[in-house]
Amino acid sequence: MATINQRQRKPPINLGRREVAALLKRTDRAGKAETYFDAKLRGFGLRFHKSGAASWIVEYRVGAGGQGVAKKRVVLGHPDTLQAEEARAAAKTMLARIELGADPAAERAEARRADTVSDLIDSYLKEHVRAKRKAST
Numbered sequence: 001m002a003t004i005n006q007r008q009r010k011p012p013i014n015l016g017r018r019e020v021a022a023l024l025k026r027t028d029r030a031g032k033a034e035t036y037f038d039a040k041l042r043g044f045g046l047r048f049h050k051s052g053a054a055s056w057i058v059e060y061r062v063g064a065g066g067q068g069v070a071k072k073r074v075v076l077g078h079p080d081t082l083q084a085e086e087a088r089a090a091a092k093t094m095l096a097r098i099e100l101g102a103d104p105a106a107e108r109a110e111a112r113r114a115d116t117v118s119d120l121i122d123s124y125l126k127e128h129v130r131a132k133r134k135a136s137t
Contacts, residue, residue, distance in 0.1 A: 010034075010035075012036075013037075013039055015039075015040075015045070023048075033049055035047045041091055043095055044058055044091040046079065053078070056077050057075055058073070058094050063101075074105050
């Protein structure tokens with residue numbers, strides 16, 4: 001018996017061109033976030049945000065997986081710029097990399113933490129200009 005706190009999970013559907021077009025036309029969402037997963041490729045889905053924007057996603061667990069590991073979600077693109085078949089192919093490639101031990105969400109987070117232009121300029125001035133010039137220069 002389901003408790004009130006448990007979320008109702010939608011059954012997976014075939015995320016093809018016609019199904020996605022029908023989902024995008026729906027207007028009864030009214031500020032609700034919903035995710036529709038693909039029946040053919042586990043972890044691949046279409047997420048609708050509260051704002052009404054939609055995104056292709058891949059949801060996975062790192063390493064050996066299991067319920068003891070938190071799920072991670074990576075956005076592949078948007079339905080208006082990426083067709084269902086293209087998004088499915090990208091998701092398939094990403095899921096294969098995940099099976100081999102990659103963690104795309106961690107890779108993206110690491111890329112965001114990269115040095116900014118301001119950090120690079122400060123580093124250059126400190127290591128090259130100030131070290132090689134007189135203080136009066």
